[in-house]
Amino acid sequence: MTYLQALWALVLCAILSAAWLDATAVATVAAAKHAALRTAAVALDRAQDVLIESIAAQAAAGASLFTAPSPGPAEPICLPGERKCPLRVATTSSLAGQTGAGSGGANQTALNVQAQAAIVEQRLGATVTAVVSNAGGVQIASVSRRLTLRTLATWPYVTVSSSDEPSVEGIAVGDFAGACTGAGCGDDSRVHAVLVCSDPDQPQRCVGQPYVPVDAFTSPPWFDGNAAPRGWSQ
Numbered sequence: 001m002t003y004l005q006a007l008w009a010l011v012l013c014a015i016l017s018a019a020w021l022d023a024t025a026v027a028t029v030a031a032a033k034h035a036a037l038r039t040a041a042v043a044l045d046r047a048q049d050v051l052i053e054s055i056a057a058q059a060a061a062g063a064s065l066f067t068a069p070s071p072g073p074a075e076p077i078c079l080p081g082e083r084k085c086p087l088r089v090a091t092t093s094s095l096a097g098q099t100g101a102g103s104g105g106a107n108q109t110a111l112n113v114q115a116q117a118a119i120v121e122q123r124l125g126a127t128v129t130a131v132v133s134n135a136g137g138v139q140i141a142s143v144s145r146r147l148t149l150r151t152l153a154t155w156p157y158v159t160v161s162s163s164d165e166p167s168v169e170g171i172a173v174g175d176f177a178g179a180c181t182g183a184g185c186g187d188d189s190r191v192h193a194v195l196v197c198s199d200p201d202q203p204q205r206c207v208g209q210p211y212v213p214v215d216a217f218t219s220p221p222w223f224d225g226n227a228a229p230r231g232w233s234q
Contacts (some may be wrong), residue, residue: 036140036141037141039077039087040130040132041130044091046091047130048145050069050093052149054069055126056157057157059152060157064100065098065101066100066122066151068094071090071092071093072091073090074088075088075089077089077132085135086134087134088137089131089132090131090133091130093128094126096146097223097226098123099122099123099220101222104223105223106221107223108221108223109175109219110122110178110219112179112180112190112217113178113217113220114193115217117153118154119154119191120153121152123149123150123151123222125146125147126226129144145163146164146226147160147161147164148160148161148176149161150191161176162176162177164226174224174227175224176189177189178191190217193213195212197209
């Protein structure tokens with residue numbers, strides 16, 4: 001083997017070694033990114049639960065205007081069985097609009113909101129976000145979810161009307177609740193109010209008594225910063 005052949009062999013080995021190291025580094029980065037996104041997705045579900053619990057507590061207390069819960073400190077994500085905590089995850093939530101705030105700048109119509117005093121339905125636009133960073137504070141992954149919520153003055157107090165997940169990034173939710181479509185309104189997503197006969201002293205008097213509908217629907221315009229035009233596929 002000549003000197004040039006030997007030199008080329010060494011160069012080729014160095015190139016192949018560098019390529020292997022690059023591939024290994026790329027795989028490591030991809031795995032870390034995947035782990036960070038998975039961590040963010042789990043944290044996002046928890047942030048949504050916290051938001052719903054907060055709004056439900058406010059609805060149960062008779063609130064007419066709602067506020068998002070304050071963000072907590074970033075939480076460390078530690079390796080199982082070790083003290084190393086290579087990641088931090090922080091979650092936030094915000095409200096993008098609500099029917100109780102009036103119709104200023106309205107871009108949505110809340111169809112068939114149940115206005116009966118025992119129910120007082122409202123609609124809220126909300127966003128939850130989870131951000132994962134490394135121990136040095138460098139952001140690795142961030143995910144968000146936009147929601148439309150229905151609030152009620154009675155149990156269960158909050159339900160999720162629509163969400164932009166798993167749509168492509170950039171598609172926002174709209175207010176799709178309260179619909180009454182199809183033959184005989186077969187597709188009915190309204191909240192109904194009924195009177196039920198109740199006589200604790202003489203319960204037999206209520207046997208066979210039908211429910212009495214007392215719906216009081218309104219369709220107020222409202223502003224939702226997350227809103228897309230009606231017709232977006234849920």
